[in-house]
Amino acid sequence: MYLGARDFQIPKDEIPDCSAWSFSISKIYSAAARAGWIMYKKEPVSNHEAMVAAIDTSQTMTHGSLSEWTWHGQQQLFKAFMSKPLDDPTSWIGAYTEIMREKWDAILEGFADCPVAQLSNDYSGAYAWFVFQEPYLGVQDSSTPSFFRDVLGVHATTYSWGFRGATPSDFYGEGYGFNDFTRLQLYRDLAVYEEVGRRAKIVCADLDASVASNLVSVNQWVQASTATRSRRLGEGYETFEDRKRHLKESVPSLTERQLHHLANGQVEGERTDAAIASCAPDYTTHCLFRSIGVFKPDDF
Structure with a gap:
């Protein structure tokens, strides 16, 4: 389906x-x-x-x-x-197929002709696979996609660890790095993807546009990402307020809400990166679950 x-x-x-x-x-x-x-x-x-x-008891449900x-x-x-038959629109799979089609329609319409990132697998999976374009290659430098988080307000994954030792440029061309891709799951409600598509259409058409008071424009995202990368590779940040202050100096147009959102996202991204790096070089599911599965106590 x-x-x-x-x-x-x-x-x-x-x-x-x-x-x-x-x-x-x-x-x-x-x-x-x-x-x-x-x-x-x-x-x-x-x-x-x-x-x-292949299905020996060591890998079965009998082990709990x-x-x-x-x-x-x-x-x-x-x-x-x-x-019910698969081609029956009232069957579970028949109905789900139509829902998936509608989700893809919403995402494809929203990102049509977007200069930042393009879809590479139209209608071909339960995940939308985005490939970033020049001059935006390398802007994302974390396993947490900053474009989706800071511009669109959506959590996704760069799938940076998914290459597992392979080199992205061998498949996509010179200049592509591990973080120049984003995988968006299509398992949420249709309304989510209609909203993501609506936001994408706005920010892709106007690189200075923002879709929420705490989210930034494409141009602000580029400026902030470039500034913090240089600082992080140099002297780094001593405190959270130091990070916000540097962001404000680098991108004066940022509001307090935007600064707080950006700084929080960067801290979370760096923490996730460190956890993922601890699973190198194999990045097994077991290690990834142990290292990034829970970053805070359960709410229940």
Whole structure:
């Protein structure tokens, strides 16, 4: 249902001839646990043996990765998903497909011809993959996307650790770094993406425009990011107020609300960067969960 680039049709004729196939209908813990099913060929018998080895008890729910209630809840979801044909618009998957299409429409319209970042995977997934453009390459220097946070007011991820040792410039061209990409999940309510699209259309058309009293314009974002990067690589900041004072000196047009929002975001981003760096070079899910999963006590 995510293959929007193929009009949401499953490319059955392109399924490779393998010994086995696995299908996922839902996931949690950043895909560390999934609900789904596996199909494998009966012959040769070694296919069955390979499946048994792959899902050995060391990786199953019997070790307590999920509660029994959650496990049975996943089964209930599975039954609900499959209760009607996929092409029935009243089925769960049929309705969800239409919702996903509407979300993509909102994002694509908002970022059409945006000079800052462009979408690279129209209708082709549950994540919108943004690639930044010249002259905005290198403006983001944190694993927390400052453009989305400070200009659009949205939390997303640069996916900087996702390259896992690969070099972005080998795939996208000279000048591209780890933070010149942003992955936006499309799992929130449709209204969220309609609002993101509305804001993007404003700031992409007018680089001096701001969409909220605490958010900055594209030009202010560039100036603030450049100034703080130079300072951080040099003498750094002694206090939070020192950071705000330097931001004000570098970008005089910033208001108190904008200064506070920028400074808070930068502190959070630097803390996240340090946590992610502790998981180098493999950046395993286990390490990332342990290091960046919780930065404050639970609210419950």
